[in-house]
Amino acid sequence: MSPHPTRVVVVGADAAGMSAAHQALRTARRTGRDLAITVLDKGSHTSYSACGIPYWMAGEVGSGDDLVARTADEHRAAGIDLRTGVEVVAADVDARTVTTAAGEVLGYDELVVASGAPAVVPDWARRADGSLHDGVGVVKTLDDGAAWRERFAAVGDGAHVVVVGGGYIGVEVAEAALRHGFGVTVITRGRGMSMLEDEMSERVNAALVEAGAELVLGAEVTGLDLDGDTVTGVHWDGGSREADLVVVAVGIRPATQFLEGTGVELTEGGALRPDPHGRVAEHVWAAGDCCEVRRRLDGAWVFRPLGTYATKHGRALGDSLAGGSLSFDGMVDTAITRVSVGEVHLEIARTGLSRADAEAAGHDPVALLTEGTTASGYMPEADPVAIWVLADRTTRRLLGVQVVGGRGAGKRIDTAAAVLWAGGSVDDLAWMDLSYAPPFATAWEVLQVAARRVAERL
Numbered sequence: 001m002s003p004h005p006t007r008v009v010v011v012g013a014d015a016a017g018m019s020a021a022h023q024a025l026r027t028a029r030r031t032g033r034d035l036a037i038t039v040l041d042k043g044s045h046t047s048y049s050a051c052g053i054p055y056w057m058a059g060e061v062g063s064g065d066d067l068v069a070r071t072a073d074e075h076r077a078a079g080i081d082l083r084t085g086v087e088v089v090a091a092d093v094d095a096r097t098v099t100t101a102a103g104e105v106l107g108y109d110e111l112v113v114a115s116g117a118p119a120v121v122p123d124w125a126r127r128a129d130g131s132l133h134d135g136v137g138v139v140k141t142l143d144d145g146a147a148w149r150e151r152f153a154a155v156g157d158g159a160h161v162v163v164v165g166g167g168y169i170g171v172e173v174a175e176a177a178l179r180h181g182f183g184v185t186v187i188t189r190g191r192g193m194s195m196l197e198d199e200m201s202e203r204v205n206a207a208l209v210e211a212g213a214e215l216v217l218g219a220e221v222t223g224l225d226l227d228g229d230t231v232t233g234v235h236w237d238g239g240s241r242e243a244d245l246v247v248v249a250v251g252i253r254p255a256t257q258f259l260e261g262t263g264v265e266l267t268e269g270g271a272l273r274p275d276p277h278g279r280v281a282e283h284v285w286a287a288g289d290c291c292e293v294r295r296r297l298d299g300a301w302v303f304r305p306l307g308t309y310a311t312k313h314g315r316a317l318g319d320s321l322a323g324g325s326l327s328f329d330g331m332v333d334t335a336i337t338r339v340s341v342g343e344v345h346l347e348i349a350r351t352g353l354s355r356a357d358a359e360a361a362g363h364d365p366v367a368l369l370t371e372g373t374t375a376s377g378y379m380p381e382a383d384p385v386a387i388w389v390l391a392d393r394t395t396r397r398l399l400g401v402q403v404v405g406g407r408g409a410g411k412r413i414d415t416a417a418a419v420l421w422a423g424g425s426v427d428d429l430a431w432m433d434l435s436y437a438p439p440f441a442t443a444w445e446v447l448q449v450a451a452r453r454v455a456e457r458l
């Protein structure tokens with residue numbers, strides 16, 4: 001054992017950073033390494049589920065504390081020197097130091113970048129000093145969640161909420177606002193849920209409308225109406241809507257500015273591209289939303305800022321840093337969400353390539369949409385479900401699956417993701433041994449019918 005502990009500095013105390021820190025300590029106990037881990041975070045919260053914020057906004061989760069998996073004090077008790085309210089503004093990878101906003105310079109032996117990706121805020125949402133106008137906000141941190149809870153309580157019945165952005169977060173926030181009984185308009189540049197094929201995203205749009213939302217598709221927001229400094233309306237190219245509150249959910253950008261000019265390679269969008277162990281440069285590691293991830297199906301680097309990748313990659317990083325060999329071997333682009341308001345309940349899930357991705361990767365793709373039910377038609381549990389399956393004509397390889405349907409539909413995606421992960425064919429999906437009883441499936445499970453129909457077309 002060396003006389004001095006290895007100094008590990010982690011930037012970011014949420015999913016990726018704390019997964020890495022704790023796994024490094026666990027592995028170090030096994031490998032006999034001596035690590036001194038310091039974690040710096042500019043915020044005040046640690047290890048919380050941002051994923052739960054829309055459900056907290058909706059009132060399904062009672063308190064922001066319920067979303068915290070481990071507090072700062074719990075991390076400290078585990079032996080981590082966790083410092084909140086400390087922003088890293090610069091790094092020198094030759095001298096192996098980071099500099100904080102307060103001017104403190106900390107030396108490291110290993111640097112872990114887990115700084116995530118804050119929300120993008122367009123100019124129209126800001127005051128001259130960069131802060132957001134009253135009634136306008138993003139959905140990213142626990143503080144954002146708390147602010148939305150307060151705003152929702154303050155505006156009261158009859159309020160109108162405009163959500164700018166039609167991706168997962170836009171849809172989840174629209175659901176939250178609809179559950180409060182607010183009027184909701186979702187404005188989005190594209191067609192809404194653009195990670196789905198057209199015929200699938202149309203079903204999501206229809207559910208949002210049935211749940212009471214107004215959709216404005218293919219629109220670019222150009223500005224706000226203000227009363228003093230408080231928002232009263234939103235303009236887009238072609239229309240306007242009065243608004244009591246405006247949620248901005250138009251994307252996020254990696255928080256890697258402090259690495260600019262250090263020689264550590266960043267993509268044009270500011271992302272890092274770590275290897276499966278988390279290495280990005282000598283003595284520099286990274287995981288989580290500040291990174292792109294490798295899609296196993298086509299080898300493409302893609303920006304998919306998801307907690308499921310942040311925790312896995314963080315864990316593999318922490319293990320590798322402490323002498324282990326765990327690796328994060330990419331992903332197959334799996335994701336799930338829902339729209340659930342009153343009688344409307346739609347589960348939405350995708351895995352694998354889109355048709356466009358498959359064509360770009362040189363496949364000869366065949367796709368079919370199949371409709372069925374989530375349980376035997378004679379059971380009360382039976383809800384409609386639509387399943388889109390994509391396969392390669394020549395190799396018969398399964399390439400992608402998308403599911404939109406009622407209760408029990410969404411998690412069917414995991415079966416398809418497992419086949420994709422294993423590099424299986426559409427025949428594997430059609431014929432593998434899946435469970436059946438009338439409350440849960442049809443005798444020919446609908447996912448397997450969908451796969452079989454594609455297999456018969458090849």
Ligand SMILES: Cc1cc2nc3c(=O)[nH]c(=O)nc-3n(C[C@H](O)[C@H](O)[C@H](O)COP(=O)(O)OP(=O)(O)OC[C@H]3O[C@@H](n4cnc5c(N)ncnc54)[C@H](O)[C@@H]3O)c2cc1C
Nearest residue numbers: 012014015016041042050051088115116288289306307308
């Ligand atoms: C509303 C919402 C819903 C979501 N739903 C899902 C879901 O259903 N499923 C899913 O898989 N994922 C979901 N996600 C994504 C998931 O929350 C993120 O992928 C995950 O939080 C990423 O973790 P991270 O540690 O990489 O980054 P973050 O959670 O962003 O943490 C980064 C930390 O670094 C700190 N930091 C940044 N820069 C600096 C600096 N210069 N100095 C010091 N500290 C710094 C920040 O304060 C922050 O605490 C959702 C996200 C949101 C916002």
